[in-house]
Amino acid sequence: MATTDNPTQFALLSRILHWLMAAMLLTMLLIGVSMISSLGNYDRLIAIHRPLGIMILILAAIRLANRMFTTLPPFPPTMSRPERFVATASERLLYTLMFALPLVGWGMLSAGHYPIVMYGPLHLPPILPANPALYAVLRQAHTLLAYLLFMTFLAHLGAVLFHTLILRDRLLKRMALSSIRRWSS
Amino acid sequence: MRLTAIGVVLAGIAGLFAYAGGWLTPQTLSPTSMINTFEQVNAPHPGFRRNHAKGVCVTGHFDSNGNGVALSKASVFLPGRVPIIGRFALAGGQPYVADAPQTVRSMAILFKLPNGEEWRTGMNNIPVFVVNTAQGFYDQLLASASDPATGKPDPAAMNAFLAKHPASARAIRLIRSHPVSSGFANSTYNSLNAFRFISVQGAVVPVRWSMAPVQPFEPLDAAHPGQAGKNYWFDALIAGIHANPLQWHLIITVGQPGDPTADATLPWPPDRQQVDAGTLTIDHVESEDTSPTRDINFDPLVLPNGIAASDDPLLSARSAAYSQSFTRREGEHKDPSAVSAAETGK
Numbered sequence: 001m002a003t004t005d006n007p008t009q010f011a012l013l014s015r016i017l018h019w020l021m022a023a024m025l026l027t028m029l030l031i032g033v034s035m036i037s038s039l040g041n042y043d044r045l046i047a048i049h050r051p052l053g054i055m056i057l058i059l060a061a062i063r064l065a066n067r068m069f070t071t072l073p074p075f076p077p078t079m080s081r082p083e084r085f086v087a088t089a090s091e092r093l094l095y096t097l098m099f100a101l102p103l104v105g106w107g108m109l110s111a112g113h114y115p116i117v118m119y120g121p122l123h124l125p126p127i128l129p130a131n132p133a134l135y136a137v138l139r140q141a142h143t144l145l146a147y148l149l150f151m152t153f154l155a156h157l158g159a160v161l162f163h164t165l166i167l168r169d170r171l172l173k174r175m176a177l178s179s180i181r182r183w184s185s
Numbered sequence: 186m187r188l189t190a191i192g193v194v195l196a197g198i199a200g201l202f203a204y205a206g207g208w209l210t211p212q213t214l215s216p217t218s219m220i221n222t223f224e225q226v227n228a229p230h231p232g233f234r235r236n237h238a239k240g241v242c243v244t245g246h247f248d249s250n251g252n253g254v255a256l257s258k259a260s261v262f263l264p265g266r267v268p269i270i271g272r273f274a275l276a277g278g279q280p281y282v283a284d285a286p287q288t289v290r291s292m293a294i295l296f297k298l299p300n301g302e303e304w305r306t307g308m309n310n311i312p313v314f315v316v317n318t319a320q321g322f323y324d325q326l327l328a329s330a331s332d333p334a335t336g337k338p339d340p341a342a343m344n345a346f347l348a349k350h351p352a353s354a355r356a357i358r359l360i361r362s363h364p365v366s367s368g369f370a371n372s373t374y375n376s377l378n379a380f381r382f383i384s385v386q387g388a389v390v391p392v393r394w395s396m397a398p399v400q401p402f403e404p405l406d407a408a409h410p411g412q413a414g415k416n417y418w419f420d421a422l423i424a425g426i427h428a429n430p431l432q433w434h435l436i437i438t439v440g441q442p443g444d445p446t447a448d449a450t451l452p453w454p455p456d457r458q459q460v461d462a463g464t465l466t467i468d469h470v471e472s473e474d475t476s477p478t479r480d481i482n483f484d485p486l487v488l489p490n491g492i493a494a495s496d497d498p499l500l501s502a503r504s505a506a507y508s509q510s511f512t513r514r515e516g517e518h519k520d521p522s523a524v525s526a527a528e529t530g531k
Contacts, residue, residue: 038505043486113480113482125301165187
């Protein structure tokens with residue numbers, strides 16, 4: 001009852017994980033970019049940024065496991081061969097970034113000799129030795145990867161909206177939280 | 186039409202991202218503009234802290250006497266000893282500046298707590314801070330910049346700053362009336378910003394803290410400094426640590442309801458409860474050239490559970506600006522410190 005057996009839609013757990021991750025990533029990107037510009041709210045932003053990043057890392061692992069053990073609905077016929085290739089590549093890139101950004105953030109704080117505070121007394125151990133040059137490289141990588149994630153997200157959103165609104169192939173329904181049967185009846 | 190709608194959605198999200206990142210409001214004060222201004226006022230000094238640039242690193246320990254437990258559940262206050270690393274420095278962004286009587290001196294301490302937590306605190310030897318907002322700090326930085334024509338700050342710029350920030354004018358009068366000690370070792374260092382202590386029972390009190398020296402106070406004038414080289418203050422500190430470990434008492438001042446916590450220019454009434462929480466001992470000194478403490482960001486918001494930020498806006502601003510300074514200097518080539526390993530080893 002929890003999952004749909006309609007092959008044109010992603011499994012219910014996949015859909016829930018997708019939208020949860022989407023909300024967390026967009027929140028995280030906005031918090032992260034605000035940290036660069038804000039003097040007054042920096043403390044509040046970073047207090048959310050660190051534990052939310054680790055939650056994204058955990059969720060990414062759950063998503064990857066789920067992705068490996070579920071069959072995907074086939075691509076709609078409106079997607080050409082090159083388009084399918086780009087879609088698959090961008091999916092891989094998004095999964096990579098979901099792991100890379102929290103890990104680079106965690107590694108960067110480790111290399112910068114910071115305690116990795118989650119909440120209250122809860123800490124994570126360092127995953128890299130303290131090293132100034134390594135910190136500087138990872139700190140820059142963290143920003144660049146975040147920009148890459150944001151642009152990939154925009155491309156992903158734009159492509160889905162193009163299919164749904166222009167081609168009207170109901171691509172978005174594949175990922176909709178509500179069951180496709182109710183929609184199509 | 187639908188294509189336009191897609192464009193509007195994407196542009197809206199990108200615009201929100203750009204707004205959050207500050208690109209649409211470039212004139213707003215940011216960590217980047219703050220640190221850029223430090224570099225502009227002091228000239229670039231790659232590899233060094235953008236403020237408190239000239240310093241020396243120390244190590245030692247803190248012996249808690251348990252008196253702080255009633256105020257805060259932080260493990261640093263449980264009776265016992267924790268290792269510390271620290272740094273003494275001169276305020277200002279000039280790493281090779283000569284020691285001078287009027288320069289503000291600072292002590293930064295990192296308490297290494299047993300559970301992996303840390304408490305980092307940077308303190309100054311002035312009774313109150315000169316400004317109470319990030320904008321005030323920025324304005325003061327520009328107003329006290331040397332005029333290229335005269336090599337001295339422009340008095341008109343400083344007067345304009347004081348007129349715009351009357352709280353700073355009051356704070357400067359208070360700082361000037363405060364007796365200045367003859368060196369690093371006999372200075373009292375103050376947190377300036379307020380914080381909150383949270384007890385095991387969950388009671389929250391506003392606090393400020395100080396490191397009060399065991400070394401007897403001597404006024405600056407009696408010592409006649411300035412005769413013995415560019416680093417006379419650092420040389421005296423190094424000689425002092427080599428002769429005997431230096432000690433300070435960690436004094437917690439407990440605020441009352443109504444005491445200003447969001448304004449670092451205002452002193453608290455002198456009758457406030459003070460708790461001596463333990464003794465800081467510094468028994469080793471090392472040049473920044475060899476000490477890993479060079480690569481510590483003394484971010485005032487690296488706090489253990491049981492100590493939290495107050496509503497003082499300077500705390501978030503310090504944290505953000507220090508992070509920007511830290512990120513820049515960690516990626517830069519390191520020039521030798523003014524206080525060399527040869528000097529600290531003597």
